[in-house]
Structures are given as C-alpha cells and as structure tokens.
Amino acid sequence: MNETPPKFTQPLKILVVEDNAIDRRILETMLHEFSHPVSLLKSAETLAGAIQLLEQHSFDVVILDLNLPDSEGKDTLTSLSARYPDVTIVINTGAYEDELGINTLSYGAQDFLVKGKYTAYVLHKALHYALERKRLERELTAAYQRLQETQSQLLQMEKMKVIGEIASGIAHEIRNPLATISYDTTFLQACLPDRQEQILSGDPAKIQIALTNIREAVQRANGIVNELLNFAGKTSASSSKKPENLNEIIEKSLSLIRHEFHKKHIQVVGRLDQSIPQVNIDRNRIEQVLVNLMLNAVHASPQGGILELKTYCQTISEDHCRSYNLDKSKFKAGDTVIMCDVEDSGNGILPEHLQKIFEPFFTTKRDFGGVGLGLSITKSIMENHNGIVAIENITDHTGVRARLVFQPCG
Ligand SMILES: Nc1ncnc2c1ncn2[C@@H]1O[C@H](COP(=O)(O)OP(=O)(O)OP(=O)(O)O)[C@@H](O)[C@H]1O
Ligand SMILES: [Mg+2]
Structure with a gap:
C-alpha cells in the first residue's frame, strides 16, 4: 500500500x-x-x-x-x-x-x-477517523450547549425588556392619578380648621369635588393595576366598552389635570358639539388617552398659552383617507365619524421628530421626567377602539393638533 x-x-x-x-x-x-x-x-x-x-x-x-x-x-x-x-x-x-x-x-x-x-493500515485509518469524529462530536456538543445558553440568555433579555416596558408604562399611567390625589390632598389640607378659628376654611362644595376626584383617581390607578394583571394573564380580560358621551369624558379628563393648566395660566377654550352621537368606548382608557394628549399640550405650551378642545361630526374625505392612511375595512370616504381635536399654542414638532413620536420611549423631555410612552400607549388604545390618533403641526399658527377619530355607535 x-x-x-x-x-x-x-x-x-x-x-x-x-x-x-x-x-x-x-x-x-x-x-x-x-x-x-x-x-x-x-x-x-x-x-x-x-x-x-x-x-x-x-x-x-x-x-x-x-x-x-x-x-x-x-x-x-x-x-x-x-x-x-x-x-x-x-x-x-x-x-x-x-x-x-x-x-x-x-x-x-x-x-x-x-x-x-x-489490515494494519485500515486499522490505523479507522482509529484516526474515529478520533476525528469524536473531536467533531465534542465540538458540536459544546457549540450546541453554547447555543442553548445564548438562547436562554436572549429569552431572559427579552423578558427583562418587556418587564422594563411594563414598569415604565405603569409608572407613567399611575403618575397621573397620583398627581390628582397629591393636588387634592394638598387642597384639603389647606381647608382644615385653623387652630384659632376651629372652623373649616374651605368651600364645602369644593371639598366635595376634591374628595370625588381622589376617589376616582384611586379607581383609575386600580384599573391600571387590573390591566397589568390581565396582561400577565392573572385575571380574565373583560372589555368595559359601552356607549358613552365623549364630551363628558373630555370634561372629566380636563378636571383631573386642571392644576397643570393653572400652573402655566393656560386658557382652555372648549368647542364641544353637544349633538355628537355616543361612541362605544372604554371610558377609563379614553380618559387616559385624553390626559396623555392634554399633558403633552400643556408641556408644549408657553406661559399664558391657549388650549382648544373640539368635538364634531365629520364626513370622511378621500383626503382624510390618504393623509391618515385609514384602514379601508374600518373607514371609507363618505362615512361620518366623530373627531376630537386637542390643539395647543406651543412651538410644534420638528419635521424629523414627527415620524418617531409614536415609537415607545421616544421623548424630547427626558430631562423633565418624560418617558416617551404617552403617545405609543395612546395609539394602541385607539387601535383597540377601531379608531385612530393623528398628530400634526398646525399650519396657520404655531402649535400641534392631536386628532382622535372615532366611529359612532351602531
Ligand atoms: N403637543 C406637542 N407639542 C410638541 N411636541 C409634542 C407634542 N406632543 C408630543 N410631542 C413630542 O412627542 C414626544 C413623544 O410624546 P409622548 O407623549 O409619547 O412622550 P413624552 O410626553 O415625552 O413622555 P411621557 O411618556 O411622559 O408621555 C414628546 O417627547 C415630544 O417631543
Ligand atoms: Mg406625553
């Protein structure tokens, strides 16, 4: 051989x-x-x-x-x-x-x-290849183990990311009712009897409103915790959508954060059409949407700025379908929808930011406590309601228009 x-x-x-x-x-x-x-x-x-x-x-x-x-x-x-x-x-x-x-x-x-x-030669060759196969088998096993470890690390990282997102979202959403509770308890403290006078120094009607606000803020925070439990699969999700008066919900959302407007002396102008039909919505979630939009408007507004709130019925045009990229299975030109606009008098949004504002964690307010979740949460809530949210710069004066589009009941 x-x-x-x-x-x-x-x-x-x-x-x-x-x-x-x-x-x-x-x-x-x-x-x-x-x-x-x-x-x-x-x-x-x-x-x-x-x-x-x-x-x-x-x-x-x-x-x-x-x-x-x-x-x-x-x-x-x-x-x-x-x-x-x-x-x-x-x-x-x-x-x-x-x-x-x-x-x-x-x-x-x-x-x-x-x-x-x-022969001796065949034996020699067989041993050589057997050792080589074993070496490759060991390498393959080690590579497979590394792959499994990496896979479980990735899974862990993915879990951590989701937990991080939920934590930030919860922090954000619970901060709103907490702000109401904090404001109203400060107000109630100021109403307590003075040592000398031994009489309540506040107006009983206002005290009643503050207490109602606190109770509702607690309910809202509780609702958010329930949602988290639903998300985690701990309780069964129940939809609480029902026909509601959108104007009432706007008034309610406004009252929850009115102190924010007062601080900056922002004038609120309401142009709410009282004849709009009811909308089929989950009241708490739409309140959450409106609070998000109004807080964005307050943050963007200058001292003494103006905030306009509008509701009206609108016939959808081809132009709406194009510019809002409307889902044809839900909206088509000629349909009547209910619109709600939140308009501020701030500086508007830079064109390069407009594409990103709905991305989770996109914020230009990180130094002031912004998390960048308000609009992404708003978008997902509106999608759950078969509606849309559109944000655009106002063209005839400075400021931003946040528009919600709802389908009427029935
Ligand atoms: N009315 C507005 N005027 C100007 N910029 C706005 C307005 N609304 C949203 N933006 C921009 O969109 C970004 C994202 O908004 P979003 O509500 O998602 O997050 P955020 O307000 O920064 O933080 P948070 O999670 O506390 O709401 C803002 O940081 C801001 O740059
Ligand atoms: Mg926000």
Whole structure:
C-alpha cells in the first residue's frame, strides 16, 4: 500500500477489550506496526476488566469486542459509552455481526471493524477517523450547549425588556392619578380648621369635588393595576366598552389635570358639539388617552398659552383617507365619524421628530421626567377602539393638533 496513513497529533493511549487471545494478539501486533507512537497499550478480556483499566488510566481510544464473557452485544457498548462519554470507541466485531456493527454507530461508537477483514493500515485509518469524529462530536456538543445558553440568555433579555416596558408604562399611567390625589390632598389640607378659628376654611362644595376626584383617581390607578394583571394573564380580560358621551369624558379628563393648566395660566377654550352621537368606548382608557394628549399640550405650551378642545361630526374625505392612511375595512370616504381635536399654542414638532413620536420611549423631555410612552400607549388604545390618533403641526399658527377619530355607535 503506497498511501501514507493519516498522522495523529499525539502519541495514542489504546485499550484493547477482547476475550479471544488470537484476535487480541492480531490487534496488538497491528498496533505495534503503527508508524505513529503508542504511549500506552493495555488489554482486558472482560467488561469489568475494561472498566477497571478505564478507571485507572485515561485512554484516547478503546477497541471493543462486543461479545465478552460478562456482557453481550450492544449492552457492552452502551455500558462503556454511557460511563465514559469522552472516550472514542471503535467496535471490533465478528463477520456474522456486520449489521450489529453498523447499528453500534448510533449507540455511541465512532467506527466498526470486521475481524479478519482489515489490515494494519485500515486499522490505523479507522482509529484516526474515529478520533476525528469524536473531536467533531465534542465540538458540536459544546457549540450546541453554547447555543442553548445564548438562547436562554436572549429569552431572559427579552423578558427583562418587556418587564422594563411594563414598569415604565405603569409608572407613567399611575403618575397621573397620583398627581390628582397629591393636588387634592394638598387642597384639603389647606381647608382644615385653623387652630384659632376651629372652623373649616374651605368651600364645602369644593371639598366635595376634591374628595370625588381622589376617589376616582384611586379607581383609575386600580384599573391600571387590573390591566397589568390581565396582561400577565392573572385575571380574565373583560372589555368595559359601552356607549358613552365623549364630551363628558373630555370634561372629566380636563378636571383631573386642571392644576397643570393653572400652573402655566393656560386658557382652555372648549368647542364641544353637544349633538355628537355616543361612541362605544372604554371610558377609563379614553380618559387616559385624553390626559396623555392634554399633558403633552400643556408641556408644549408657553406661559399664558391657549388650549382648544373640539368635538364634531365629520364626513370622511378621500383626503382624510390618504393623509391618515385609514384602514379601508374600518373607514371609507363618505362615512361620518366623530373627531376630537386637542390643539395647543406651543412651538410644534420638528419635521424629523414627527415620524418617531409614536415609537415607545421616544421623548424630547427626558430631562423633565418624560418617558416617551404617552403617545405609543395612546395609539394602541385607539387601535383597540377601531379608531385612530393623528398628530400634526398646525399650519396657520404655531402649535400641534392631536386628532382622535372615532366611529359612532351602531
Ligand atoms: N403637543 C406637542 N407639542 C410638541 N411636541 C409634542 C407634542 N406632543 C408630543 N410631542 C413630542 O412627542 C414626544 C413623544 O410624546 P409622548 O407623549 O409619547 O412622550 P413624552 O410626553 O415625552 O413622555 P411621557 O411618556 O411622559 O408621555 C414628546 O417627547 C415630544 O417631543
Ligand atoms: Mg406625553
């Protein structure tokens, strides 16, 4: 044979497990013919003897006869491969066990040889490829483990991201009712009896309003917590959409944050059409939408600015369909919808920001406590109501128009 046998990188440590003395002798002779150094060559006649040697030495490869006095067939292989998964095993079968030999590859052996049908050269090559296959198998297993670890890390990161988003959203939404509670309790404190006078210094009607506001703010915060539980699948989600008067909800939302307008002396101008039909909505969620839009308007407004609130019925034009990119299955030209505009007199939105304002966490107010979730939450609430929210710069004066579009009931 002219072909040069493959080279091993290290001297080999080999264990021969063979109960037939002649077969063992043949193998040992062939191994001594190796051009490559063998640093350790041991032999065992039984499975127990093999295990004993494997406990004492570390072998690179085991040449294994399957039928031994104390173990038969594939059990011989599985007992060794399960116990010593890092050892390369080459099966040395009798000619009549050809099929069993092939099957052993799926039970953890790296190659099989048929007794009497191989030369020293073939044995050498078989050992070389078996060791190479084992090395690749180890690398593949390690790569698979790394992949699994990375996968679970990614899953963890994804979970953390969602938890982060929920936490910020909750913080944002609960801050609004907390602001109402904080404002009204300060007001009530100021109404408490003066030590000398021992009489209430506040107007009872105003005290009543403040207490009602506090109760409703607590309900709203509670509603948000319930929503979180719904989201987490702890309670069953129940839709509380019903026909509502949008104007009433606007008045309510305004009263919740009126102190914000007072602080900046912003004048609120209401142009609410009292004849608009009812809309099928979840009152708390639309209140949340309006508070988000009104707070954005207050933040953008200068001291003494103007905020206009409008409601009206509108026939949808082709122009509306195009500019608001309306979903044809929900809106088409000629339909009558209910619109609600929140218009401020601030500086407007930079054209390069207009594309981003609905992205979660986009904010130009980070230094003032902005989270950048108000509009993304607003958008998802409006989508849940089959409506839309559109934000645009007003063209005939400075400021922003936030427009909500609802379908009428029925
Ligand atoms: N009326 C407005 N005038 C000017 N800019 C606005 C107006 N409304 C929204 N924006 C811009 O859109 C961005 C995103 O608004 P969004 O309500 O989502 O977040 P935010 O107000 O920054 O923070 P928060 O999560 O507390 O609401 C704002 O940071 C601001 O730059
Ligand atoms: Mg906001």
